Amino acid sequence: VNSQSGKILKKFISLMDGTKSLTELQQMFSANNSELFNTIVRHLDEHNLLDDVAQVRVNSGIDTLLELEDLTTELLNQQVDENLFLKSIKSETSQLPINVIYGFLIEHYHFITQQCCFDSPGLSFQSSTKVRQLLNERYTQEYRQDQELVMAALNAIGISREQLADTMPLPETMGMCNALTYWANFEPLFFLSTLGFLAGQTRKNFEFYSKACERVELDSGFINPIRQLANSKLKLEPENLSRRIFQEIPHIDRQTKQRFRGQTYLFVEIYNNFYTAIWNHYSSASHLLRRVSAI
Structure with missing residues (x-):
């Protein structure tokens, strides 16, 4: 040549x-x-140096997230009628048992105190500086405020921080925390896809919960922090953290998207089990606190 x-x-x-x-x-x-x-x-x-041209479908981050959101909502709607807690809390006429009302807050306290385990890996997300900034903003704004307001309400019914330190969360509560911690460490993008759903459902549930507390005329010392917590979450309603994050993700390949869809089924099952367990345990429990020292 x-x-x-x-x-x-x-x-x-x-x-x-x-x-x-x-x-x-x-x-x-x-x-x-x-x-x-x-x-x-x-x-x-x-010499295998040529490939046929195949049409490549680009799955943007936000398009993938919207598909996962639709699937999550569909799966949750299929299960909500069988979940006595979620069904009852959304009813304007039903009255939740007092122990279930208190148990809801106790388990959310445990969930919030475990939050650092699954938030911390996300705070060091390596693929995007913008994503790290968004996560840090969320962590700073919500974490401490939520914990203090929940603690104030529990103090009003005679439950102290020291007593809670001697209690075990329900297995389903730890199951959800452990699953989120696993995903945050090993499937960080899937973990980030759940944040918007969790925030949105928590906001709605605390709004319903606040009204449920008022229907049974609980003490204002308990209700006021709950009302404040519900109102603070309503202010965040227009903001979907997952969508802001996934707008920064240019592409998600087909195999990853399929894997995320499979994990969504497990995520919704774990989420549903969390609330089912609150009803099943606290509606029949004689003691609110599952003390470690009593074992």
């Missing part, structure tokens, strides 16, 4: 990037010598 031919060959190969058909390339470089062109293409193909 002489110098001139080498330059032509180099240019020819550089243009074989999937944007032009073989016919177009043949016309550009070898209109009068198709045999030479065919020989080059044949040798490249024999």
Whole structure:
């Protein structure tokens, strides 16, 4: 191959990037010598250096998230009628048992205190500085305020921080915390996809919960922090953290999206079990606190 031919060959190969058909390339470089062109293409193909052009579907981060959100909502709606807690808390006429009302807050206290275990890996998310900033803003704004308001309400019914330190959360509460911690460490993008759903459902549930507390006329010392917590979450209603995060993710490949869809089924089951367990345990429990020291 002489110098001139080498330059032509180099240019020819550089243009074989999937944007032009073989016919177009043949016309550009070898209109009068198709045999030479065919020989080059044949040798490249024999050495597995050619690929057929396949149509590539680009799954943007936000498109993938919206699909996961739709699936999550569909799965939750299928289960909500069988979940006595979620069904009762949304009813404007039903009255939750007092122990279930208190148990809801106790388990949320345990969940909040475990939050650092699954939030911390997200705070160091390596793929995007913008995502890290969004997570840090959320962590700073919500974590301490939620914990203090929940603690104030529990103090009003005679439960102290020291007593809670000697209690065990329900297995389903720890199950949800452990699952989120696992995903935060090993599937950080899937974990981030759950944040918007969790925040939205928590906001709605605390709004319903606040009204349920008022229906049974609990002490204002208990209700006021709950009302304040519900109102603070309502102020965040327009903001979906997951959507803000996934707008920063340019592409999610098909295999990853399918894996996330599979994990969504497990996530919704764990979430549903969390609230089912609150009803099942506290509606029949004689003691509110599951003390470690009593074992």
